[in-house]
Amino acid sequence: MERHNLEEGKKNSARLGAYLIFIDESGFMLTPTVRRTWAPVGCTPLIRHHYANGRISVIAGISVSPNRKQLGLFGMFFYDNIAQEQVVAFLREVLRHLRGHVIALLDNGSIHKGAPLRDLCRRHARLHIEYFPGYAAELNPEEGVWALMKGKLANGRPDDLAELVEQLQIEFRHIAQSQPALRGCIRQSELPFSLA
Secondary structure, X not given: OOHHHHHHHHHHHHHHOOEEEEEEEEEEEOOOOOOOOXXXXXXXXXXXXXXXXXXXXEEEEEXXXXXXXXXXXXXXXXXXXXXXXXXXXXXXXXXXHOOOOEEEEEOOOHHHOOHHHHHHHHHOOOEEEEEOOOOOHHHOOHHHHHHHHHHHHOOOOOOOHHHXXXXXXXXXXXXXXXXXXXXXXXXXXXXXXXXX
C-alpha cells in the first residue's frame, strides 16, 4: 500500500471519527491440520480421523475504535463458500453494532466488489469501503486471527461439522475477549499503522 494512500486513509478516519475494520475470510476443514508437537522420544504421535470433506467458511473483522483505544472482533460462520451476499450480510451486522462512520478495509477479491456492495454503500452513507493492494495479505491484521485459530485447532480431529463449529466459536470468543491478542494481530501485520 502506498504511504500516501495510507496517510490519506488515516486522515479520513480521524476526520470522520470513523471505526476501521480489517476484514478477511478463511475456511476450516474437518480434515485435521497437522503441526509439530511434543511427544516422548521414539513415540511419533498419530492423529486418527475419518476422512471427511466438510468445511466451515468464516468471515471476520478486527475493528478499531475512532480513538484507537478499543478493539473488537466480529465474525460470521457459513456452511457454504462466502459470496457477495454473505459479505453484505456481515457488513450489515457490523453496521448494527458500530455507531457512526465505518471504514471497511478489504482485499481486492471479486466477492468484495459488485452491485450488492455498491447498493449497501448507497443505502448506508456512513459505510466507506477501501481496498488493500492485490497480493498483500501480510498487510491485513485479520490474518493474525486465522493464524491464532488454526494454531489452537491444529492436531485436533472433530467428528462432524457441529463439533468443528463449536470449537471454532470457542476459540473465536477467546480471541475476541483478549485485547492483547487483537493488538498482537495488528502489530504482527506489515501495515504501517499505530494504535497509539
